[in-house]
Amino acid sequence: MPALPLDEAGKYVAGAYVVFLTLVVVYVAILGAKIARIEREVSALVAEEDET
Amino acid sequence: MVAPGIPEVEAAAGEDLGAGSLEQAPHLLAVVDHEPEVAFPIRRLRATLCQHQELVSHVDERHSAQAPAKLEVEQAAVEGERLVEVVYLQHHVIYADEARHRTSIGFAAMDPAIELQGLERRYGERVALAGVTVSVPRGATLAVLGANGAGKTTLLRVLAGLLRPHAGTARVLDAELPRERWKVPAQVGYLGHEPLLYRELSGRENLQYHARLHGVDGSRVADLLAAVGMERRADEPLRELSRGMAQRLAAARAVLHDPPLLLLDEPRAHLDPAAAELLEPLIGRASGRTRVLVSHDVDGALAEANLALGLRAGRQVFAGAVEAEAARELYR
Amino acid sequence: MYSKGFVPLAIATVVTLATAMGLVFFYAPLDADQGFVQKIFYVHVPMAIVSLCGFVAGGVMAIKHLRSGDSSWDMRSYVAIHISIILGVGVLATGAIWAKASWGHWWVWDEPVLVSFLVVVLLYCVYYPLRFSIEDRERQARYSSVFAIAAGAFVPLNFAAVRMAEAYTHPRVLSQTGGSMPGEMRLTFLISLLAMALLFVTLWKLELTSKHASMQLKRLKRKLAEREVVTT
């Protein structure tokens, strides 16, 4: 199998690394959303406690 | 030595028992012990007995250096025509067994059959049982009362080792649950809503299967089939039998290995009076086994129980002696 | 609880990842017969190795859970498997891209790593429905652990079987096997592998911390609710 020319290969390599980075970023984003929800609920609890 | 006794106990007996119940069966109870350090349990026992009026007792408390109790227990057993139950301290269980043999009636040792302390069980987040604290002496019957969903069946399943308790301590016979769960099956007979028998197999085949699992001799199967009155139809597959007949076979299954403790979940559901009568020697009070009885029939259950446990939404409402009227409150 | 030493770990992960990227594109030589496409190797293979180790580690943690009855080990095992599945999907995707670039097809059946991964990912995807269709918390933990152990043992067996099958029907030695790599490539590969492993551990700790926090929050809420019932 002859090596692909650089411009052709570049697309694929970029694709592979983009897949990897996207996975990590999406994962971190989901985690961030989870943490934001925890933060919201804690704030709600604190607010409730302040009232009583 | 049964005849004279300790005055205060006799007095208690006279007061607590109506004339009618005296005629029926005055439950005499002999406690013999010779060691000072057990004086306290005797007193506690006496207190318990006074709470449970059908268990009126003759309590003999002695403190002597040696322990030649055997003779006295035997004597008590022989003399006591009215000796229905011999409650005995664990130090002398061996003698008590003899007394039991002579009177061929059950006995209860001070070492309780079931001891629960703050028992808790959850299903996921939902609390099914919490703070259940009760102690059932050997040979006694505990009635478990409560509306649907109060946690009665959960309690039975915990006691049977089918569910793991999540908090508190639970001792069933000599097994600490859940650590010593493996000790439980050999000693417990469980009769629940489901007969736990295969529909496609006959009664005999089902019982033989369970006999093999329990390592019980196959000849007991025939005896039990006769005892529950199912000899004639023992070879028909279960699906062709009525629910009541299946229940009779299930009762035979539960006592196949002659367990000292019976866990009964509405055992007389589906049974006609004659069949219920037939099962009495196996799973009734007269079986001499410690029993935990779940029932919706408040009066019936209290009549055959020594103590009662009331549950509401998994919480304990009462444990010990209870009036039928108070028990009925549970269902309101 | 799980956040001890998290900051240095995160820094080390970022530094190593950056280093690995730099090495891949500016240091490692071009492969003699694959050319630039071979750069995919530095993300695909470390991801595959870390993911597999994650699956096996999930099994080991599950053993610890069953042995000790400590449900935090079940949580660890669950999170390890969860991240491994995500990495596994990445392995399949990058593998497909690599296959397209070097052989012209999005999928090749004679690449044992890729094929084994497909089977393994298919199996592990069932972990979620299994775990979440059991309501009782304890039973969920126990059944998940049993699955994790069985699947963890399956992973190497499956690899052996697939490799044997491929080697038998397609006797072809891959050019990227470790032994024949030049030194620069090997260094780059090892740093990439380390970066991937650190990333795995970082994400694992992060997820565990978040899971633990939300569990604690739930407990707190329940406690407060109980207190309200008592006081009113």
Add this chain to the structure above:
Amino acid sequence: MIAAAGAILRKDLRLELRTKESVPAMTLFTLTVYVLFHFGLDRDSLDGELAAGVLWVTLLLAAVIGVSRLFAAEREQGGIDALLLAPVDRTSLFLAKGAALFLFLVAVEVVAVPAFGLLLLGPGLGGALPELLLILALGDIGIAAVGALVAALAAETRARELIAPLLLLPLLVPVLIACAQATEPFLRPDQGPEDLGRWLTLLTLYDVVFVLLSVAVFDYLLED
């Protein structure tokens, strides 16, 4: 433990004889799948790799049916409770269920493999009978061990009809590879063993690993 396993196995076989639920259904299923393959592949006779693949895929799919029924009676009629209420080890349940599944598979194959020879296979089956039997036996042990474990795992879940096959089939990929590869040379017109030893080694390794593993972890299933 062996005595209890024997009691459970006898009960299972008796139930199967009486209800005829699993084995006839599995056998019928294999025959149907042969017909499907005939039309799907549009071939009157198969040999070599294709034949081995069709045979083993069919057997695995039939095993799925057996596995999904394996705990049905226990679940519906309280057999698990009854077992937990008896002083027996849960390992004996695994041994009994594995043995029952193994026997079911053997019973199915007694019909399904000759039927395959008659319906789809080009070359004759007779030439390498001992080897074939050995491969079938080793394959069945693997399927039985994994099948009993998966059946127990799935028995307590809500979506068990879905989970059991989804778990079972990927887990059986190595069995499929080894069995199909080992069987394939015998199904070619020019019969002759090829690399039989390595596939049998792989199968044996798989069987040993999963039997031991299942025995080790089975105790944690089916409890409360």
